[in-house]
Each structure stands twice: as structure tokens, then as C-alpha cells.
Amino acid sequence: MAQVRRPKLNIDGVLLLDKPLGFSSNGALQKVRWLYTAAKAGHTGVLDPLATGLLPVCFGEATKFSSFLLDADKGYRATVCFGANTTTGDAEGEVVEERPVDFTQAQLLAAMARFKGEIDQVPPMYSALKHQGKPLYEYARQGIDIERPARRVSIHGIELISFDGKTAIIDVLCSKGTYIRTLAQDIGEALGCGAHLTGLRRTQTAGFRLEDALTIEQVEAVAVDARAGLLLPIDILVGHLPEVALSEADFGRFMHGQAVPSQQNHAIMSRFRVYREATREFLGLAEAREEAFLHPSRLVAVKTAS
Secondary structure (H helix, E strand, C coil): CCCCCCCCECCCEEEEEEECCCCCHHHHHHHHHHHHCECCEEECCCCCCCEEEEEEEEEHHHHHHCHHHHCCCEEEEEEEEECEEECCCECCCCEEEECCCCCCHHHHHHHHHCCCEEEEECCCCCCCCEECCEEHHHHHHCCCCCCCCCEEEEEEEEEEEEECCCEEEEEEEECCCCCHHHHHHHHHHHCCCCEEEEEEEEEEECCEEHHHCECHHHHHCCCHHHHHHHCECHHHHHCCCCEEEECHHHHHHHHCCCCEECCCCCCCCCEEEEEECCCCEEEEEEEEEECCEEEEEEECCCCCCC
8 A cells, every 4th residue: 555645844943953873964854854744944064974963953944044054153072082093084984094192181182272273174085075076975985085175164162071091072162164073183193193083972053052952752752743842933043143123014015025224224234134023023134235224135934924
């Protein structure tokens, strides 16, 4: 008997997911999308299958604002094993070199401090970055090494949580595009022994924290008709922007793509989150492209728009 296809639902909101070990980011996304029978969903930054932790998932209209999370700083807790380099920079790869570990905790702290601030980092071959339209990891699996230019990233904070003489647990706060695998390898090289990751957990991004995230099992445990209550509202993705509330007359014009007058002069190209004054309904984003006028830049589908 053929399975009955479940109708897809137009669901809007953000789920803070604690991605489990062994799932790709897309695999975790498709699992929760199925749990919600959502018509549209997207994640906000790739985590390797061997990494776990915070993966915000956007449903419906929230996907229009996911770029704000992609561009945000991120925090990680990394487990670093010193004394061995691997092909992938983590425990999934084959060991290609082993060296003795002979440094003190003080020397480790000094080496870590050298990587705080803006640094140049060469992306790993085992990454999803594209070369001539193909991910680098596909070349790596064929034994082909592609020259990769170094990229400037920022390590805002790096803190040693524990060290047992060979393995360290390190907390890192960094800019987008930072590879923690590469950071671990570079610290290992600075100490003369090499290193690779044996664990990685994303702890924060864009102000969201891991302790507020839910596992797939926790979502599954909630009744289907109550799962929408687990979602955060769309505007939480742009909560860092100043807000503007529109009158009923301006609401109608704004939702039809027209510029509306502002209550005050704003710096040109300033960005705002916009609400309907009467209902506090989130409408989207506006930009000040000329003095005293706000132009729609990204709108949500508002059912009450006329």
C-alpha cells in the first residue's frame, strides 16, 4: 500500500536545535522539517557530522532573515588531542604524523594567546568551500591538494577549560568562517607536536545559547499539534536592529513596497525592523535610503495586508 503523503504546512519561526553527533546539518534540518511537516526550512550555518550543538533552524518566512545568523560570531567548545595530525584535522581522518607531547600548561596558554585577535587561516582541504564548482573535500578524497589562499578571521576569545597533559578542552569565540579544526592544528604546530580535534560543540551564535536549544528527541516528545509552541518568533533573528512602528496608513503603503516617512532623520542606509503599530505585527526590514524616508528592504507575508 502506498504511503499517504502528509500535506506540507506553512510554518513560520525559529527552532534552536541541539544537533546530534553523526548528523550532517542538512540531515538534522530534514529531520526536524519532517517532524513539523514544514513546507520551507533552512539551517543557519554548517556543522560537521562529528560536531554537535547549536544549529538554529528557520521555518517559512524566517528563512528570509537567516543571513543574520550566518554572518554572526560563534562560540565553540573544542576538545583538542595533541601529538598527532590527521588528514581531516579531526578524529574522522587517518593519522598522518605523530610526535611527542612535551609542553607545560603555561606553554599551552602562551601558544593559545598568539592566536587571539585577527589571524590569517588557510581553510582545510576537507571543507565545503568550492573550487571550480566542486567542494574541496571531493578533491581531497581523490588525493588532490588545491592551493587555498589564507583568509582573515577573528578570534575574539580563547580560554583553556582543562588540560591533562595531552588533551585540552578550549572555549573559542570567533568570527564567521573560522575553522576550529585548523585553529587546533595551528596551535599544535606552534607547540611543535601537532594536534587534531576529537570533539566540537557549538555553544552560541548571534546571542543564542546552547542551553536554550532542544534535541530532536525533545521535539519528538511534544505532541504534533503543540510543536509550534517550541518555535521562537521570526523577529528574534533581527532583534539587534532598532525598531520602527507604522501607523495604519503607512502600514498599507509599506506592504505594497512604497517608502514611508519617518518620524525622525536617520543615517542613510540605517536598517530597522518594522512593526504594525496597532497589532505589534512584525512586517520585515526597512532601510533609510534618503533623509526622513524608510524603504522596504525585506518583507514577510502578512495575512492582514491589504
